[in-house]
Amino acid sequence: MKLHQKSVLSFFHGYRTQAPDREGILLKKGARSISYQRRWFVLRGNLLFYLEHQADRTPLGLILLENCQVEPRLGATEPYAFTILTPGVEGTEGGRTYKLAAENQGELAAWLWALAGVSWRRLVALLPPLEAQYRELCQAAGQEPSSPPEDCGFLATLSPPSSFQELHEHFGKEIRVLQVVRRGLQSSDNRGSRSQAKGEQELNSC
Amino acid sequence: MAAVVLPGGRRCGTFLARGRPAARRARLALRVLGPGGAMRYNEKELQALSRQPAELAAELGMRGPKKGSVLKRRLVKLVVNFLFYFRTDEAEPVGALLLEHCRVTQEEPSGFSISFIEDPERKYHFECRSEEQCQEWMGALRRASYEFMRRSLIFYRNEIQKMTGKDPLEQFGISEEARFQLGGLKA
Numbered sequence A: 001m002k003l004h005q006k007s008v009l010s011f012f013h014g015y016r017t018q019a020p021d022r023e024g025i026l027l028k029k030g031a032r033s034i035s036y037q038r039r040w041f042v043l044r045g046n047l048l049f050y051l052e053h054q055a056d057r058t059p060l061g062l063i064l065l066e067n068c069q070v071e072p073r074l075g076a077t078e079p080y081a082f083t084i085l086t087p088g089v090e091g092t093e094g095g096r097t098y099k100l101a102a103e104n105q106g107e108l109a110a111w112l113w114a115l116a117g118v119s120w121r122r123l124v125a126l127l128p129p130l131e132a133q134y135r136e137l138c139q140a141a142g143q144e145p146s147s148p149p150e151d152c153g154f155l156a157t158l159s160p161p162s163s164f165q166e167l168h169e170h171f172g173k174e175i176r177v178l179q180v181v182r183r184g185l186q187s188s189d190n191r192g193s194r195s196q197a198k199g200e201q202e203l204n205s206c
Numbered sequence B: 001m002a003a004v005v006l007p008g009g010r011r012c013g014t015f016l017a018r019g020r021p022a023a024r025r026a027r028l029a030l031r032v033l034g035p036g037g038a039m040r041y042n043e044k045e046l047q048a049l050s051r052q053p054a055e056l057a058a059e060l061g062m063r064g065p066k067k068g069s070v071l072k073r074r075l076v077k078l079v080v081n082f083l084f085y086f087r088t089d090e091a092e093p094v095g096a097l098l099l100e101h102c103r104v105t106q107e108e109p110s111g112f113s114i115s116f117i118e119d120p121e122r123k124y125h126f127e128c129r130s131e132e133q134c135q136e137w138m139g140a141l142r143r144a145s146y147e148f149m150r151r152s153l154i155f156y157r158n159e160i161q162k163m164t165g166k167d168p169l170e171q172f173g174i175s176e177e178a179r180f181q182l183g184g185l186k187a
Helices: A005-014 A105-116 A120-124 A127-141 A152-157 A163-186 B021-031 B043-050 B131-144 B146-164 B176-181
Strands: A022-029 A036-044 A047-051 A061-064 A069-072 A081-085 A097-101 B002-005 B011-015 B056-063 B072-079 B082-086 B095-098 B102-107 B111-116 B119-127
Touching: A005 A036, A005 A047, A005 B095, A005 B111, A005 B119, A022 A105, A061 B043, A069 A105, A081 A105, A105 A163, A105 B176, A120 B146, A120 B176, A127 B146, B043 B072, B043 B082, B056 B131, B072 B131, B102 B119, B102 B131, B111 B131, B131 B146
Parallel strands: none
Antiparallel strands: A022 A036, A022 A097, A036 A047, A047 A061, A069 A081, A081 A097, B002 B011, B056 B072, B056 B119, B072 B082, B082 B095, B102 B111, B111 B119
């Protein structure tokens, strides 16, 4: 099957004025090697891109996150490890397990958090009730309902509502997630050292 | 042994003399990037996605962007923000397009085209059996992008909050993770 790369690259590049959902360094275990490689990961929507370097124009690869499962991996030799399990073709082989690791607890929690809600399907289900409520409110107020903007530039001018309350909830939740992760890590014995990904790059190390 | 510089000036790293020359060249060939780049992806992931329930699926005429492309009958299937197209008698798609940052334009008489904003001259043409089917597809394709959906959700959320003073995501008991995706925490 041919995935039209230009369409994907357009998505990757296209939103230059808009920050991705999350980006940062993660260690990625190669498919055929036991060592972890340091990669720059960029999350946009339901796609997770990884690059050799942050400044690279083209990603090394991408992971389709729709219907994936993300879990911390407490028994791993690498600390702050987690897996992304992607579904395979139903009924035959399973999907791929991506073994990743964050650089510290904060990063691990933040990535788990960000990856948990990426599903397109999950988000699209929110649209009908929200739209219905909006139209009802407009009707009650005698106001003409308007449509969401077509233009991407709209987001740049939007100011966050109730920002303090949301920050309060956000950090509170993040602390709770970190506490769970820390308890999990304390209960396991693993303090593996981080592998150094020096030397030549293997072609199939990703 | 050699430092390889690829189109766009990207260095590919050095390759040690390992393995037979033919095998080395083959591995090198996999890594050489074309003008659009060659990202790695897992074909099974894409196949699995193509078998998911579709928002819309129909047999349409399809013509690729290259000059002199011929119209072919394809089973076209819209799944989340991807458009898959199959030969009508095959279970595996011929190809997939990611429907982000693209433009859907009506093309006379009852067709439409998809082009990507970064490359507006390259159009994927589709022909429908009726104007009605054409409008149905155009609407669905425009709503398919993750970014459009997110913009819409943020718009409704903000408008409702302005009118009621409350975040509608709270009322609906929508999860914290989903709210992250709607960027409520970003400036």
